[in-house]
Amino acid sequence: MAEIIxxxxxxxxxxVSSSPARLTVNVSDxxxxxxxxxxxxxxxxxxxxxxxxxxxxxxxxxxxxxxLEILRFIPDGVVTTFQVTILSILISLVIGLITxxxxxxxxxxxxxxxxxxxxxxxxxxxxxQLFYIYFALGQIVQVPRLTAAILAMSxxxxxxxxxxxxxxxxxxxxxxxxxxxxxxxxxxxxxxxVILPQTxxxxxxxxxxxxxxxxxxxxxxxxxxVADLLRRGREFASVTFEYFEAxxxxxxxxxxxxxxxxKIVSYxxxxxxxxxxx
Amino acid sequence: xxxxxxxxxxxRGARKQFGASGEIVALNGVDLDVYPGEVVLxxxxxxxxxxxxxxxxxxxxxxxxxxxxxxxxxxxxxxxDIRKIREDVGMVFQAFNLFPHxxxxxxxxxxxxxxxxxxKTEADRDAxxxxxxxxxxxxxxxxxDELSGGQQxxxxxxxxxxxxxxVMLFDExxxxxDPEMIKEVLDVMLDLAKEGMTMIVVSHEMGFARAAADxxxxxxxxxxxxxxxxxxxxxxxxxxxxxxxxxxxL
Numbered sequence: 148m149a150e151i152i153x154x155x156x157x158x159x160x161x162x163v164s165s166s167p168a169r170l171t172v173n174v175s176d177x178x179x180x181x182x183x184x185x186x187x188x189x190x191x192x193x194x195x196x197x198x199x200x201x202x203x204x205x206x207x208x209x210x211x212x213x214x215l216e217i218l219r220f221i222p223d224g225v226v227t228t229f230q231v232t233i234l235s236i237l238i239s240l241v242i243g244l245i246t247x248x249x250x251x252x253x254x255x256x257x258x259x260x261x262x263x264x265x266x267x268x269x270x271x272x273x274x275x276q277l278f279y280i281y282f283a284l285g286q287i288v289q290v291p292r293l294t295a296a297i298l299a300m301s302x303x304x305x306x307x308x309x310x311x312x313x314x315x316x317x318x319x320x321x322x323x324x325x326x327x328x329x330x331x332x333x334x335x336x337x338x339x340x341v342i343l344p345q346t347x348x349x350x351x352x353x354x355x356x357x358x359x360x361x362x363x364x365x366x367x368x369x370x371x372x373v374a375d376l377l378r379r380g381r382e383f384a385s386v387t388f389e390y391f392e393a394x395x396x397x398x399x400x401x402x403x404x405x406x407x408x409x410k411i412v413s414y415x416x417x418x419x420x421x422x423x424x425x
Numbered sequence: 426x427x428x429x430x431x432x433x434x435x436x437r438g439a440r441k442q443f444g445a446s447g448e449i450v451a452l453n454g455v456d457l458d459v460y461p462g463e464v465v466l467x468x469x470x471x472x473x474x475x476x477x478x479x480x481x482x483x484x485x486x487x488x489x490x491x492x493x494x495x496x497x498x499x500x501x502x503x504x505x506d507i508r509k510i511r512e513d514v515g516m517v518f519q520a521f522n523l524f525p526h527x528x529x530x531x532x533x534x535x536x537x538x539x540x541x542x543x544x545k546t547e548a549d550r551d552a553x554x555x556x557x558x559x560x561x562x563x564x565x566x567x568x569x570d571e572l573s574g575g576q577q578x579x580x581x582x583x584x585x586x587x588x589x590x591x592v593m594l595f596d597e598x599x600x601x602x603d604p605e606m607i608k609e610v611l612d613v614m615l616d617l618a619k620e621g622m623t624m625i626v627v628s629h630e631m632g633f634a635r636a637a638a639d640x641x642x643x644x645x646x647x648x649x650x651x652x653x654x655x656x657x658x659x660x661x662x663x664x665x666x667x668x669x670x671x672x673x674x675l
Contacts, residue, residue, distance in 0.1 A: 320520075320522075322518060323522060325522065330535075331511040331536060
């Protein structure tokens, strides 16, 4: 999981709560975030990324059958994977915002509901949630596969997003809210104009990481027969029985996508730090 | 003592307790009258309740007992629309608390536009005038992290003034500043005092007190120990506690 830790450095004496805090976003989840110190030509990221690309290019040239056929067969799946990922991340952002606000709410009921949601969802494996929404709840209301997939991913990641929003909201120094209130803003106005804009900037990198994690987890939806990248590979293999070749290409395509995205997240992190939320 | 209708800020029997059973007493029955145009400096050792008292005036802290009126409106009335009062009470913080995602100009115009629904062009024009007044006309596009501490605090003062307040509260406005930047902030405050702004300042800047304060309030252990004109209090304090504290900081 991503963590946001406000670092309080050499604060002014006295009112510690309102002194500006330097913010760092520590990412400890396995989204292969390139270490910015590792800039050599043969960094792990470069070897993996370009290695995967070289393989994806040379294999079809050296052995067009089946590799070229596989590469022609799976693009539909890539589109579906991105469709599921992007829609799920958008919905989970909305759920996450509401949950994060609930988690810091002084309203006991809202707070409790948000906390229970986070606890329950984080305690159930995503695959089980997927089965639950598609098969179990499917006995009551049958929703299309794709909808069920997106629903399950959104509800699951909404809980994680909620924690990111909570950490982001709490990492904005208390003095910001006080300054806004002192100027006559309502709590709601202060949240919208002062706290949220700063939160969104802070949580950008961890949200990027969730996006990558969600993209990888989206391969689970193939189990309810959504034709994503993994499913397309399987469909190919089940006809030709070339499991090794099909799943090699699937793995390489996932790898190229996630490594590419993790590079973007790493740049985002640098950019956010440069913009310096004080 | 009853409410004094001649005051801009009137504090009566202000009490503030913390802790499970209220065992920590931050304010222990404070009375204070601040008249329109007056500049009042509050001094005292840390933990004496000065900041708590100041923050109670716009209800960033709620009192346990007692009452505070600002321009006749009872701040401590739970039914009052506190936002209306806060519009009239400017506040400047020790840590500046500028909005880091907004430019200097936007820091000034955000509240007038959000709270008072002012037109952008009008709000911008007034904000530019205020930035000029605090000597930062050329910094309107700068973000807070591009400004020095002294400049940030001057923007913060201008931001509070942009709401056209009837009284300004300063909570240790210079304690987070490097020594060479204190003067630029105090100069802005001096100008403000000369123009007749009602000001309540928690600070130990004795030079500012002598130059601008109408009265100095010495607080200790949540109580007002002594009140007097700056010269009077600094040179011939009556109370032993006041003398001891002044010996310490002068």
